Amino acid sequence: MASYQDAIDRLVAGNRVYAQRTAERDPNAFSELSKGQAPEVLWIGCADSRVPETTICGCRPGDLFVHRNIANSVQGDDINAASVVEYAVTHLKVKKVVVCGHTKCGGAAASLGDADLGVMLNTWLHPIRELRRTHKSELDRLPDDDARALRVAELNVQQSLDVLKQHPAIKKAVNDRGLSLHGVIYDIGHGQLRLLDDAGVKKANGLWAAPN
Amino acid sequence: MSDKETKKYLQQSHDKIFESNKKWAEEMKTKNPEFFDKLSEGQAPDYLWIGCSDSRIPAEAITGLGPGEMFIHRNIANLVCNTDLNVMSVVNYAVRHLKVKHIIVCGHYGCGGVKAAMTPQDLGLLNPWLRNIRDVYRLHEQELDGITDEAERYDRLVELNVVEQCRNVIKTAAIQQAYKRDGFPIVHGWVFGFRDGLLKDLKIDFEKMLGEIQKIYNLAD
Numbered sequence: 418m419a420s421y422q423d424a425i426d427r428l429v430a431g432n433r434v435y436a437q438r439t440a441e442r443d444p445n446a447f448s449e450l451s452k453g454q455a456p457e458v459l460w461i462g463c464a465d466s467r468v469p470e471t472t473i474c475g476c477r478p479g480d481l482f483v484h485r486n487i488a489n490s491v492q493g494d495d496i497n498a499a500s501v502v503e504y505a506v507t508h509l510k511v512k513k514v515v516v517c518g519h520t521k522c523g524g525a526a527a528s529l530g531d532a533d534l535g536v537m538l539n540t541w542l543h544p545i546r547e548l549r550r551t552h553k554s555e556l557d558r559l560p561d562d563d564a565r566a567l568r569v570a571e572l573n574v575q576q577s578l579d580v581l582k583q584h585p586a587i588k589k590a591v592n593d594r595g596l597s598l599h600g601v602i603y604d605i606g607h608g609q610l611r612l613l614d615d616a617g618v619k620k621a622n623g624l625w626a627a628p629n
Numbered sequence: 630m631s632d633k634e635t636k637k638y639l640q641q642s643h644d645k646i647f648e649s650n651k652k653w654a655e656e657m658k659t660k661n662p663e664f665f666d667k668l669s670e671g672q673a674p675d676y677l678w679i680g681c682s683d684s685r686i687p688a689e690a691i692t693g694l695g696p697g698e699m700f701i702h703r704n705i706a707n708l709v710c711n712t713d714l715n716v717m718s719v720v721n722y723a724v725r726h727l728k729v730k731h732i733i734v735c736g737h738y739g740c741g742g743v744k745a746a747m748t749p750q751d752l753g754l755l756n757p758w759l760r761n762i763r764d765v766y767r768l769h770e771q772e773l774d775g776i777t778d779e780a781e782r783y784d785r786l787v788e789l790n791v792v793e794q795c796r797n798v799i800k801t802a803a804i805q806q807a808y809k810r811d812g813f814p815i816v817h818g819w820v821f822g823f824r825d826g827l828l829k830d831l832k833i834d835f836e837k838m839l840g841e842i843q844k845i846y847n848l849a850d
Binding site: 424425428429430431432433434435436439440446447448450451454456457458464465466467468469470471472473474475476478479480481482483484485486487492495496497498499500501503504505508512513520521523534535537538540541585586595599605606607608609610612 | 635636642643646647649650651652653654657658664665666668669671672674675676682683684685686687688689690691692693694695696697698699700701702703704705710713714715716717718719721722723725726730731733739741742745753754755757758759817823824825826827828830
């Protein structure tokens with residue numbers, strides 16, 4: 418059992434270092450943070466341990482409001498993600514919503530096959546497995562499963578954005594104040610984010626048009 | 630700000646994320662050329678973190694962990710609802726497929742979700758989600774009503790909410806069966822405080838809690 422406790426000690430020690438360094442850099446950091454939050458971005462990403470949003474984006478605490486689940490999937494009947502969106506868009510008034518998929522996604526890879534992952538995960542992954550059926554001919558033409566999993570990850574980001582566009586708070590904020598939606602893919606093998614240029618509603622407010 | 634200025638500002642803040650990401654990736658590669666190749670091979674995190682969506686509590690940053698070390702679910706007020714397929718899928722995958730050793734439910738003082746749930750107000754789409762926090766209040770009504778200072782009462786509800794969500798994690802078949810077989814995962818309840826940036830361990834007695842829960846919710850067999 419000792420080693421299990423060590424793993425927890427490690428987090429506690431890591432947290433002490435974080436608290437100390439943050440206070441050293443800026444003695445007011447925590448009193449500022451305790452006043453409240455005003456993040457500009459709602460980040461919807463995968464629960465995968467290799468995609469910690471704040472670290473990979475070089476962001477600081479307070480920058481990104483975050484929801485992470487299996488395969489960054491937004492589903493119409495999911496009250497969990499819908500509540501996050503409602504709070505972020507209506508109450509915190511974020512300016513952007515980012516859905517981030519990634520390469521080597523276990524959920525996307527599992528969606529290429531019919532392995533029984535248990536009733537819970539089978540149900541959750543169903544909308545992603547449906548993408549395989551609806552895009553069969555396109556996926557069949559790809560050279561290997563890695564390429565197919567990546568394409569499913571992209572399609573899944575697109576699908577999540579399509580569901581988000583129907584959320585009442587998002588519809589209203591897009592119209593009233595130019596909230597924008599963006600799809601990105603994080604490449605785990607290179608550590609880099611790539612914008613999906615055909616994913617969002619960005620053209621609606623002129624953002625991400627061709628550089629001029 | 631004019632419309633044009635707003636757009637320019639938004640573009641810049643968006644560009645900044647991509648620029649910071651590139652810089653971070655280059656730094657990591659310089660420090661360790663194999664860093665990303667290793668990550669590419671797969672993940673084997675020891676921890677599952679269930680925390681709040683609040684932007685001020687990025688789990689990996691406040692615990693000093695790097696990419697690959699912690700599987701993370703974040704939602705409004707770090708709730709684990711029995712009928713929520715989203716969080717249940719995360720717990721299921723983390724326990725049965727990734728075989729995490731520890732599950733940490735982490736709340737935080739000053740939680741907007743908990744505060745919203747204590748406000749007698751119709752919050753529309755948020756009502757069903759936040760009702761779970763009102764249920765926690767009802768379970769501990771006597772204790773909470775006995776705290777006269779409002780800030781203190783609210784802090785205590787944050788703690789009690791974490792404990793209740795730990796209970797909900799322990800009610801699952803995935804945890805009970807894995808623990809019986811392997812002796813892990815262990816469930817922990819923590820609270821993050823903005824005043825000092827430190828994590829407070831609520832010192833949940835996991836085995837005792839599991840035993841109590843299994844009187845009614847036993848799914849281990």
